[in-house]
Amino acid sequence: MRFAPNNLYIEEYIKCANCGVLIYEKRGAKDPDKNPETITKAGKIYCSKWCLDWEEARTAKEANKASTVVS
Numbered sequence: 389m390r391f392a393p394n395n396l397y398i399e400e401y402i403k404c405a406n407c408g409v410l411i412y413e414k415r416g417a418k419d420p421d422k423n424p425e426t427i428t429k430a431g432k433i434y435c436s437k438w439c440l441d442w443e444e445a446r447t448a449k450e451a452n453k454a455s456t457v458v459s
């Protein structure tokens with residue numbers, strides 16, 4: 389029996405840059421309930437808009453904190 393090698397494994401596992409959930413398809417998921425939207429930004433992939441917003445908020449907070457350090 390022969391199998392096409394490409395059908396036997398997932399080439400790469402993609403994780404959400406924020407929460408680390410596995411994303412099986414980058415975009416255009418076949419199952420909208422399972423994977424409603426994935427967002428790619430600055431080379432990072434997020435499982436949802438929520439995660440993108442969360443990380444951006446955290447980054448903004450850290451940047452703000454760093455710039456307002458009082459010595």
Ligand SMILES: [Zn+2]
Pocket residue numbers: 404405406407408409434435436439
């Ligand atoms: Zn996520």
